[in-house]
Every structure is written in C-alpha cells, then in structure tokens.
Amino acid sequence: MGINRRDFLKGAAGSGLLLAADASPALAFGPRTPKELPPDAVGILFDSTLCIGCNACVFRCKQANPHMALRPEFNVPIGGLKIHDTPIGLSENTLTVIKLYKHDGGHSFIKHQCMHCIDPACVSACPVTAFTKDPKTGIVKFCKRVCIGCRYCQLACPFVAIGFKWDEPFPEMVRCQLCDHLIPLGKYAACCSYCPTGAALYGRVADLRKEASRRLDLEYGEPYRFPVNHIESGRKSFRPAAKYYPNIYGDTEGGGLQVMVLAGVSPLRLGLPDLPDVSNAAVSEGVFKTIYKWFAAPIVLLGALVYLAYRNTEEYRKPKDEDD
Amino acid sequence: MECHEVDKNGKKLGGGVSRRDFLKFCAVMAASIGLPLxxxxxxxxxxxxxxxxxxxxxxxxxxxxxxxxxxxxxxxTLDTFLLDLISLDYTRMFMTTAGHTATALRDKSIEENKGKFILVVEGAIPTKDNGIYCKSGGRTALDILKDVGPKAAFIIALGSCTVWGGAAAAHPNPTGLKGVDKILTDKTVINLNTCPPSPYNLLSTVIHLLTFNELPALDDKGRPKFAYSRTVCNNCERVYNFRAGRFAWQFGDEGHKKGYCLFALGCKGPQTFSNCPSILFGGAGAETWCVGIGHPCCGCAEEGVGWTLPLHQLGDPLYHFPPSHFARIDEPVGMGATAAAAAVVAGSVGIAVGAGAVLAKRLGKEEKKAKELSEKEDATVAKEE
Structure with a gap:
C-alpha cells in the first residue's frame, strides 16, 4: 500500500467536508417535501361496513379491463358476459379483490386494490418514468412502451398491488388505473359504478374526505343516506349507520391515499399495512437526493478512488532503473 | 281409467282419485314436509x-x-282438503249457514271436541280499547280468541297479519293489532308467515298434525322448519347473478330484462326466511312468485322487514357464515419442512454428494490407471520396436 495514515486521514476529512458543505443542515437525510394532492384528484372511498361481498366490483373490473385482467382460460362468454374466477389476491389478472376478514364476533369484507398514493412509491422507484402521476386527476398511470421490466415498482409498493405478466413474452406491469380509459367516455371506475350498496364510492378526494368524516360523526344506528356509485350521482341508500373505527385509512397514512377505507375494525386487521404519515417515497428520495446533491457523493467517491489509485501506482510511474 | 278404490273402512277414496294418484299425493306431501318417502x-x-x-x-x-x-x-284442491282431509266445522267463508246458527254450530263443535280440534286463525287481533275494532256475533276478536284458543289441540296462525300484524299492523297501527302468539302467550302457535301464505305450507302442516299428532319442528319464531329455515336468496333462481355482481338497476333496464338479481332494486330476499322460491306460489306455473316475475321481494314473511322497511331500500344480507369462496386476509401458508423431512432431504443430499465424490475419485483413478497402462504399453511397444 502506498498510502500512509496521514494521507488517508487527510483524504477522509476532505470528502467529509465536501459532503457537509453540500448538504444543507435542514435537509440532511430528512424526507423531502411531501407531494400535494391535486385539487381535482379523484379517488374511491371504500366503506367496509356497507360491503356485502357480492363481488360485483371484482367482476365488473375484469369486464372493464379486458386487455389486462382476464386470462384466456377464464375468457368464456356466458350469456354475453364473461365469467370470473375466484382470485385469492391481487395479481396480473386481478386489479381488485374482495377479501374476507373473520373473527369470533363477526366478519368484514375489504376491497384490496391500488390505493393511488398521493406520493406514490412506484413512481419514485421507477427508473424510467413508466409510472407517472396524472397532474389533474392524480391517477397513477403506467406506460407499457417505457417500462424496462425491472419490477422495482413491485418491490416498492407497500400494498403489493402491482402484478407482472410472467406468462407473456412481452410482459407489462398491471395494476388499477381507476379506469382512466373510461373517463373520456364520461364514465368512471367500473367497480364503483356497479357497487349496489355504495361501499365503493367514487368522487373527488376532497368530497370523499368530507363524506368520510361525516360518517365518522354518525351515531351507531343513526339513519343516514349513503351515496351510491358516484358521490354526485344522486343515488342514495337509506340505512342505519354501523359502528365505525375512528380512523379514515388513507387520510394521512403513507402521505395520504386517494383510495380511502372506513371500517368497523382497525384497517390494519383487514390486511392493510401500518404506514407512517410520511410516504416511503419522500423518505427514500430525501436520503438519496441528499447524497446525490450536485452529484457530490459520486464525485467525492471517485476522487478518493482516483487518489488511492494514483498513490498505489506511484512506483510504476517512476522512471525505470537501468538494472532491470 | 278412473278406478274408485275403497279403503278398509269401506269409504271411497278422495272423490274419484285413483289409488295411484292418491299414493303419489301422499308421497309428495311427505317430501314437502321433509319426511322420508x-x-x-x-x-x-x-x-x-x-x-x-x-x-x-x-x-x-x-x-x-x-x-x-x-x-x-x-x-x-280445496274441496279434497275440506271434504276428505279435515272436518271444517266453522268458517265464515265456506259455510252455507250464517248468523247465530253458524255461531251455535261453532260453539257446539268446540265443546264436543275440546282439546282435539285444530284452530286456524286468520287475521290480526285488535287490542286497543279492549279490541272493539273487530267484532263477530257481538263478541270482540280478542274475547273469542282468548276463549277458543286454550281449548284447541293445535293453533295455526295463518298469514303475516296473524303472526305479527303484517300489513294491518303497519305504522301507525291505530287499532293496536297484534299477532296470535302475543295474545295466547302460554300456547305454542304454529306461525305460517308470508302474505298471502302459501297454501301448501298450510296443507303440509295440517297433514303433519294429522299423521303424527304432534307439532312439526319449529324454529325460535314458531315457524315450521321445513318451510322457513332458509332465506329467499338460498333457493332463488337469480342468486347466481348476485354472486357475479349482475344487478337490475331499474325496472325495465337491460339487467331486469335479462333476469339479473333484484338486490339493487331493494329485494329483501337476503333477510327473509321463506320457501317461496322452492314451492313457488299457488301452483300457477313456472317462476310464478314475486322475484320470478321480476319484482323484488318485499319481505312479507319477516317481522321487521315487510311493511316496516321502505320497499326499495336495500336488503341486508345475513351471512351467518360467509361462504368460503372469499379470499381471506391471510391466506394460509404451509408450516414449512418438518425436522424429519429435512433430515430425509439432508440424508439424500449427503448420500448423493458422497456417491458423487466417490464416483469422481474412482473416475480419476481409472483414468490415471488407464493412462499409466497405455503409457506402459506405449513404452513396451517402443521397446519392442
């Protein structure tokens, strides 16, 4: 080794100084500023106390997304409609699924799907911007032509809501896109437009949040007119309110979600992850944007390596002796 | 081929019914009550x-x-029922006599058959103001029922009104109508719900009483279990549409025309216990029952549903035990390899590795030997040469 202790310490101190100079103290390894909800963002309010487990959403979702959601073997037309399978979880063939939570005192249904985070981890993790967040509706969209198939998004998603078409030669990532292909046709998410009880309710996130907090304020058994399908559809279902667990899952969890859940039990018992109020994307981006600010860390690292290499090769750069 | 058969008592059977038809009828009756053939x-x-x-x-x-x-x-038919099965001693509908004669006949029969007759009650009983809102022969309904009820062997409350008030007792119920079992609290009343009640439920109950001289199995609301143990949805011909989420959203829309589930129109089938879809209604033909002809069930067989909940309010599915086809929150995961399995696998791997090592060693040796041998041979050949 051609480096002595003194030089090594000098180099180390130098790079430390450089790093310290680059990272402003307020942002040092902290989360970056969380992203804001677009004012006209759309989403879904899922009320577990209203869900009856009819699976209309699962079936209609597969019908509305035939290009991605039906395997050929299930593509059997019966009475002009296609039959559905009984999925056990989200996958490349299932964009939404109704799961059953059972315990001694009763049971509850929960709709699993892409939660359309306000600050989505998949968008942050994607190295090629195949995932984008629509600036107007807030829908997280996927572009097949850009995707390189690294599946970082699958690993990043805290809800395990992204599927990958393993059995196709040219695969793609598959997840709920809130039926954005129906929006130009004047329609909205198929799961909500066919939910008979209003358990899955579509609308502007701001309106849905107000609706959710109104429901939490209801007394147990108090009659209430629950909006059905779309919060502005005018359809109402009149029934007594159930007992709510006092939390809107998705109000703050994971930096806020556009798909929110109300339930009679803690949403964590319904298979939803316990997320901090700061999104994973903000934390990880905070760390790596600190390290990579002005590309400082790589430059410092490269500089140190070059220096080391230079020191180590000093002997070889000396003019050669006559003896050899 | 009418063959009028005569039974052991010399009585002609069933007014011109052949023996074959008669036994067929008995077998059908047995099946409908849920008895073995x-x-x-x-x-x-x-x-x-x-x-x-x-x-x-x-x-x-x-x-x-x-x-x-x-x-x-x-x-x-009704005439077989009335003329051959039972002796209908008093009814306002079919009696030729009327007035005091009829009432006298009724009282005579009750006195003669005390503790032996079957009492069929039809209609709710007003209780407000001592029940003056329904009178017959100068006596109030309340008075007649309290008098006749305790003398009967069996009491059948026929129709929703009789069971819990039904349509008559709908809010605000100005005459204080009540069901029979609220008035004869110390007697067991067989409650035959639905409005109107299915005639076959009544016939089956009567035949059960005649055959076994005891009550059919009743549930906690006094309804015979053979008819009221399942919800309307359980046997509904449209229920597979419910499980696939295919609903009629409006009367006359595409789903309604195609015969989809009527839940979204306010069908109370999920919370109403009745055998309407199994035995249909009144024998008028296939699919002739409320949901079959395209109207959501209004829950007439269930207290607290029919005439209580709004007609088009969504029903409340009662999943006492949700079907197992739903995905669970935590799908069961296997417990992994047991110690024995791991030992077996490790043993096999060890044997395979050992065998491979020995084989490889031998292979090397053999090769070496062969090489040495060939070298030797080469050497000898060279020497000889």
Whole structure:
C-alpha cells in the first residue's frame, strides 16, 4: 500500500467536508417535501361496513379491463358476459379483490386494490418514468412502451398491488388505473359504478374526505343516506349507520391515499399495512437526493478512488532503473 | 281409467282419485314436509281415517287473501282438503249457514271436541280499547280468541297479519293489532308467515298434525322448519347473478330484462326466511312468485322487514357464515419442512454428494490407471520396436 495514515486521514476529512458543505443542515437525510394532492384528484372511498361481498366490483373490473385482467382460460362468454374466477389476491389478472376478514364476533369484507398514493412509491422507484402521476386527476398511470421490466415498482409498493405478466413474452406491469380509459367516455371506475350498496364510492378526494368524516360523526344506528356509485350521482341508500373505527385509512397514512377505507375494525386487521404519515417515497428520495446533491457523493467517491489509485501506482510511474 | 278404490273402512277414496294418484299425493306431501318417502303410507293411513279432525277457522282483521290463496291450491284442491282431509266445522267463508246458527254450530263443535280440534286463525287481533275494532256475533276478536284458543289441540296462525300484524299492523297501527302468539302467550302457535301464505305450507302442516299428532319442528319464531329455515336468496333462481355482481338497476333496464338479481332494486330476499322460491306460489306455473316475475321481494314473511322497511331500500344480507369462496386476509401458508423431512432431504443430499465424490475419485483413478497402462504399453511397444 502506498498510502500512509496521514494521507488517508487527510483524504477522509476532505470528502467529509465536501459532503457537509453540500448538504444543507435542514435537509440532511430528512424526507423531502411531501407531494400535494391535486385539487381535482379523484379517488374511491371504500366503506367496509356497507360491503356485502357480492363481488360485483371484482367482476365488473375484469369486464372493464379486458386487455389486462382476464386470462384466456377464464375468457368464456356466458350469456354475453364473461365469467370470473375466484382470485385469492391481487395479481396480473386481478386489479381488485374482495377479501374476507373473520373473527369470533363477526366478519368484514375489504376491497384490496391500488390505493393511488398521493406520493406514490412506484413512481419514485421507477427508473424510467413508466409510472407517472396524472397532474389533474392524480391517477397513477403506467406506460407499457417505457417500462424496462425491472419490477422495482413491485418491490416498492407497500400494498403489493402491482402484478407482472410472467406468462407473456412481452410482459407489462398491471395494476388499477381507476379506469382512466373510461373517463373520456364520461364514465368512471367500473367497480364503483356497479357497487349496489355504495361501499365503493367514487368522487373527488376532497368530497370523499368530507363524506368520510361525516360518517365518522354518525351515531351507531343513526339513519343516514349513503351515496351510491358516484358521490354526485344522486343515488342514495337509506340505512342505519354501523359502528365505525375512528380512523379514515388513507387520510394521512403513507402521505395520504386517494383510495380511502372506513371500517368497523382497525384497517390494519383487514390486511392493510401500518404506514407512517410520511410516504416511503419522500423518505427514500430525501436520503438519496441528499447524497446525490450536485452529484457530490459520486464525485467525492471517485476522487478518493482516483487518489488511492494514483498513490498505489506511484512506483510504476517512476522512471525505470537501468538494472532491470 | 278412473278406478274408485275403497279403503278398509269401506269409504271411497278422495272423490274419484285413483289409488295411484292418491299414493303419489301422499308421497309428495311427505317430501314437502321433509319426511322420508316411507312416511307416505303413514300419511295415507292418517288422512283416510274416517274420524276426520275438526277444524275451527276464525277470521279476524284480515283481507280474506289467505283463503283466496288457499283456493289456488290444486294438489290437493280445496274441496279434497275440506271434504276428505279435515272436518271444517266453522268458517265464515265456506259455510252455507250464517248468523247465530253458524255461531251455535261453532260453539257446539268446540265443546264436543275440546282439546282435539285444530284452530286456524286468520287475521290480526285488535287490542286497543279492549279490541272493539273487530267484532263477530257481538263478541270482540280478542274475547273469542282468548276463549277458543286454550281449548284447541293445535293453533295455526295463518298469514303475516296473524303472526305479527303484517300489513294491518303497519305504522301507525291505530287499532293496536297484534299477532296470535302475543295474545295466547302460554300456547305454542304454529306461525305460517308470508302474505298471502302459501297454501301448501298450510296443507303440509295440517297433514303433519294429522299423521303424527304432534307439532312439526319449529324454529325460535314458531315457524315450521321445513318451510322457513332458509332465506329467499338460498333457493332463488337469480342468486347466481348476485354472486357475479349482475344487478337490475331499474325496472325495465337491460339487467331486469335479462333476469339479473333484484338486490339493487331493494329485494329483501337476503333477510327473509321463506320457501317461496322452492314451492313457488299457488301452483300457477313456472317462476310464478314475486322475484320470478321480476319484482323484488318485499319481505312479507319477516317481522321487521315487510311493511316496516321502505320497499326499495336495500336488503341486508345475513351471512351467518360467509361462504368460503372469499379470499381471506391471510391466506394460509404451509408450516414449512418438518425436522424429519429435512433430515430425509439432508440424508439424500449427503448420500448423493458422497456417491458423487466417490464416483469422481474412482473416475480419476481409472483414468490415471488407464493412462499409466497405455503409457506402459506405449513404452513396451517402443521397446519392442
């Protein structure tokens, strides 16, 4: 080794100084500023106390997304409609699924799907911007032509809501896109437009949040007119309110979600992850944007390596002796 | 091929019914009560008994719909029922006598058959102001029921009104109508719900009483289990549409025309216990029951549903035990390899590795040997040369 202790310490101190100079103290390894909800963002309010487990959403979702959601073997037309399978979880063939939570005192249904985070981890993790967040509706969209198939998004998603078409030669990532292909046709998410009880309710996130907090304020058994399908559809279902667990899952969890859940039990018992109020994307981006600010860390690292290499090769750069 | 057969007592069977048809009827009856087919012969014996059981049929605050629905029955027809199965000693609907004569006949029969007759009650009983809102022969319904009820062997409350007030007791219920079991609290009342009641539920119950001389199995609300143990959805022909989320959203829309589930129109089938879809209504033909003809069930067989909940309010599915086809929150994961399995696998791997090592070693040796041998041979060959 051609480096002595003194030089090594000098180099180390130098790079430390450089790093310290680059990272402003307020942002040092902290989360970056969380992203804001677009004012006209759309989403879904899922009320577990209203869900009856009819699976209309699962079936209609597969019908509305035939290009991605039906395997050929299930593509059997019966009475002009296609039959559905009984999925056990989200996958490349299932964009939404109704799961059953059972315990001694009763049971509850929960709709699993892409939660359309306000600050989505998949968008942050994607190295090629195949995932984008629509600036107007807030829908997280996927572009097949850009995707390189690294599946970082699958690993990043805290809800395990992204599927990958393993059995196709040219695969793609598959997840709920809130039926954005129906929006130009004047329609909205198929799961909500066919939910008979209003358990899955579509609308502007701001309106849905107000609706959710109104429901939490209801007394147990108090009659209430629950909006059905779309919060502005005018359809109402009149029934007594159930007992709510006092939390809107998705109000703050994971930096806020556009798909929110109300339930009679803690949403964590319904298979939803316990997320901090700061999104994973903000934390990880905070760390790596600190390290990579002005590309400082790589430059410092490269500089140190070059220096080391230079020191180590000093002997070889000396003019050669006559003896050899 | 009418063959008028005569039973052991010399009585002609069923007014021109062939023996074959008669036994068929008994077997059908046995099946509809949920008895084994062998019970058919017992039923045949019971209903050809010349001592037909006396029946007193009391009518209170009602619309006569129960009797009208009974007229629709055709296996057996009402005349067979009335003339051959039972001895209907008093009813306001079918008696030729009227007034005090009829009342006298009723009282005579009750006194003669005390503790033996079947009492069929039709209509709710007003209780407000001592029940003055329904009177017959100068006596209030409340008074008649309290007098006759305790003397009966069996009491059948026919129709929703009789069971819990039904349409008559809908809010605000100005005359304080109540069901029979609220008034005769110390007697077991067989409650036959639905409005109007299915005639076959009544016939089956009566035949059960005649055959076994005891009550059919009743649930906690006093309803015979053979008819009221399942929800309307359980046997509904549209229920597969419910499970696939295919709903009629409006009367006359595409889903309604295609026969989809009527849940979204406010069908109360999920919370109403009745056998309507199994036995249909009144024998008028295939799919002739409320949901079959395209109207959501209004829950007439269930107290607290029919005439209580709004007609098009969504029903509340009662999943006492949700079906197992739903995905669970935590799908079961295997417990992994047991120690024995791991040992077996490790042993096999060890054997394979050992065998491979030995094989490799031998292979090397053999090669070496062969090489040495060939070298030697080469050397000898070279020497010889």
């Amino acid at each position: 062998g019970a058919g012969s017992k039923i045949a014996e019971a209903i050809t008994d010349p001592n037909r059981p006396p029946v007193i049929w009391l009518s209170f605050s009602e619309c006569t719909g129960c009797v009208m629905s009974l007229l629709q029955a055709h296996h057996p």
